[in-house]
Amino acid sequence: MSVNLNDAHFDFKTIEEFDLKLFLTENKNQSPEAFLLHSKYNTKNLNWFLAEQLKTYPKATYKLPTFVASHCWFTGKSYEQSSSESSALFKSSLFSGNRLLDLSGGLGIDDWAFSKSFKAVISLDPDHKLNELVRLNWKKVGTQNCVRIDSKAEEYLGNATHETYDLVYLDADRRDKENRKQGIAEGAPNFFAIKELLFKQTNQVLLKLSPMIDINYCLKELPYIQNIWIVSIEHEIKEILCHLDQTKNLPVQIQILEIDKNGERFQLSADENCLHSIETINPKPENLYFFEPAAALIKSGLSTHFMNQFQFQALGKNTYYFTGNTVPYPLVKQGRIFQLIKQSHFAKSTFQHYLKSISAERINISARNFGLDAATIEKNFKLKTGGDDYFFFCKNQLEEKLFFHCRKISD
Numbered sequence: 001m002s003v004n005l006n007d008a009h010f011d012f013k014t015i016e017e018f019d020l021k022l023f024l025t026e027n028k029n030q031s032p033e034a035f036l037l038h039s040k041y042n043t044k045n046l047n048w049f050l051a052e053q054l055k056t057y058p059k060a061t062y063k064l065p066t067f068v069a070s071h072c073w074f075t076g077k078s079y080e081q082s083s084s085e086s087s088a089l090f091k092s093s094l095f096s097g098n099r100l101l102d103l104s105g106g107l108g109i110d111d112w113a114f115s116k117s118f119k120a121v122i123s124l125d126p127d128h129k130l131n132e133l134v135r136l137n138w139k140k141v142g143t144q145n146c147v148r149i150d151s152k153a154e155e156y157l158g159n160a161t162h163e164t165y166d167l168v169y170l171d172a173d174r175r176d177k178e179n180r181k182q183g184i185a186e187g188a189p190n191f192f193a194i195k196e197l198l199f200k201q202t203n204q205v206l207l208k209l210s211p212m213i214d215i216n217y218c219l220k221e222l223p224y225i226q227n228i229w230i231v232s233i234e235h236e237i238k239e240i241l242c243h244l245d246q247t248k249n250l251p252v253q254i255q256i257l258e259i260d261k262n263g264e265r266f267q268l269s270a271d272e273n274c275l276h277s278i279e280t281i282n283p284k285p286e287n288l289y290f291f292e293p294a295a296a297l298i299k300s301g302l303s304t305h306f307m308n309q310f311q312f313q314a315l316g317k318n319t320y321y322f323t324g325n326t327v328p329y330p331l332v333k334q335g336r337i338f339q340l341i342k343q344s345h346f347a348k349s350t351f352q353h354y355l356k357s358i359s360a361e362r363i364n365i366s367a368r369n370f371g372l373d374a375a376t377i378e379k380n381f382k383l384k385t386g387g388d389d390y391f392f393f394c395k396n397q398l399e400e401k402l403f404f405h406c407r408k409i410s411d
Contacts, residue, residue, distance in 0.1 A: 012132055014046055020053065021071040027054060052076055064109065072137040078107040078130060081173070083208070086259050087231050087238055088113035091206070094229075094243075097166030101202070103153035103189060104171045108134040110208075111146045118166070121146040124156050153189040157197040164201055171208035184209065184221070195223065205244040211237040215254070215301055218242050219272060225252055232296035233259045256296045258333050266333035270302050277305040281314045281397045285343060287323035290392065290406045292366065293335040306331055315402065319369045319394045327409070338390055338406030346393065346401035352381065354405070362387035368394050370401065 027035055032051040039047045056074045060067065063084045067074075083091075092113040100114050105123035107130075115121050125131055128150040135148055149156065153170070172187025184207070185192050191207060198205055209218070218228060218240070227243035235258070251271040258266045291312055293303045298320050307314070310331070312324030327337060344350060355363075362384045365374040370393040377393060378385060392404040 012129065015049070015073060015133070016136060020073065023050060024053065024057060024071065030054065066141055067109070067137060070137075070140040072140050073133050074107065075130065075133070082107040082109045083171070084233060084238065085109060085113070086233060086263050089116075090231065090257060090259070090265065091169075091241065092117045095167050095204070095206070099165045101163075101165040101168045103156075103168065104173065105131070105134065105148055106171070108138060108146070108148065110169065110171065111148075112138065112141060112143050114169070115143050115145050119145060122165075123148045124151050124153055126150065126152045154194060157194055157201070166202070167204045167206060168198055168202045169206045169208070174210055184213070199246055203245060203247050207242045207244070209240040209242060211239060213240050215240075215299065219252060224248075226250060227253045227255065229255045229257055230296045230299050231257050231259070232294065234261055235294045235296070237295050237299055254300050254302060256300050256302070256334060258294065258296060260333070268297070268302070268306065268330070268334060270305055274305040275301045277302075277308055279304045279314045279317065280308065281317060284313065284323070286325075287313070288325050288340055289323065289327060289409075290338040290340045290404055291322045291324065291328065291331070291335055292338070292392070293320055293322075297331075297334045306334075315394050316369055316396045321368060321392055321394050321404070323404075337409050339409055340404060340406055342405040344403055346403045351403060355381070358389070358405070360387065360389045363389045363391055366390070366392050370394050
């Protein structure tokens with residue numbers, strides 16, 4: 001379900017005058033499908049667009065709370081491609097100045113956030129009807145220092161070489177009709193194709209990249225790179241940010257940001273030299289605690305560096321499970337920490353005997369570098385998931401199979 005705002009029959013004037021707050025209140029318990037079947041509204045395009053609001057609003061409540069509270073309009077595509085407010089506000093906290101240029105405006109969430117730290121935000125997008133929607137939304141949320149221009153980035157940069165900016169921001173479109181692309185060169189606009197124009201107009205560029213991008217690739221291929229932020233919300237990586245600054249040549253800072261459900265931020269940082277930390281693989285039977293790094297910490301390549309600070313040992317190469325004897329409090333928001341109850345070599349009979357001995361009706365299963373995934377282990381042993389007992393499965397450096405019985409330590 002998605003509406004083409006650029007349809008010649010789409011009446012944007014109706015949207016400007018429509019009472020969306022009243023509509024959402026009256027239809028809050030109605031599904032988009034039921035609304036379309038019984039709609040009293042008299043234009044097909046308006047009906048579909050209102051149905052799209054009913055579909056999007058329940059999802060947007062957490063992602064875009066300010067825009068939801070102000071009864072802003074969304075399209076399905078622009079909503080899915082937009083930053084969350086929490087990640088947008090984090091980006092705006094990193095930089096400030098007079099003028100920012102956003103080469104990929106979209107729904108305008110990042111522009112709204114950057115308007116709080118820059119005196120003027122110039123935002124580009126070639127979709128002129130989406131831009132009308134964005135301008136209307138900005139009025140609703142009280143944003144006054146953002147200008148949306150109907151233009152492609154390449155055209156604007158080619159015609160505005162006299163302009164200068166404190167920061168240029170690029171969140172390239174990585175989607176086509178078939179799939180979502182990951183590479184920097186595959187985005188629209190292609191950063192590598194416009195970088196010379198960019199650095200004539202600014203010293204600093206901030207790139208928002210795919211969560212799937214390889215950190216080492218960024219370090220190798222991007223010019224003037226000074227900072228990398230891995231932004232994770234509730235332990236799900238949402239975006240990779242790369243800050244390029246042609247005035248500096250310092251070791252790259254790699255920073256891991258976790259944002260919890262309350263919007264609170266937890267951050268770790270180390271420079272690129274720490275990527276080469278040597279992993280200690282010597283799990284001791286008497287260790288008391290088990291640590292499972294979150295995805296962002298693993299993505300950063302810094303889990304070994306931080307685990308070494310707390311004398312935690314890896315259970316196997318590239319396994320990303322660790323055991324140690326002290327609770328690593330600075331890291332508890334960057335993963336899960338457990339009390340280690342039992343560790344043992346794995347064999348089917350050994351594991352079945354242990355399960356009977358603890359009389360656990362439900363257990364939680366995780367596995368890495370084990371040969372079987374969690375779902376297969378659950379199926380093979382007819383396990384029910386849930387409860388307070390956690391079992392982790394992996395291989396050690398000798399390729400021996402192990403299991404670890406743990407209980408989660410409260411936050």
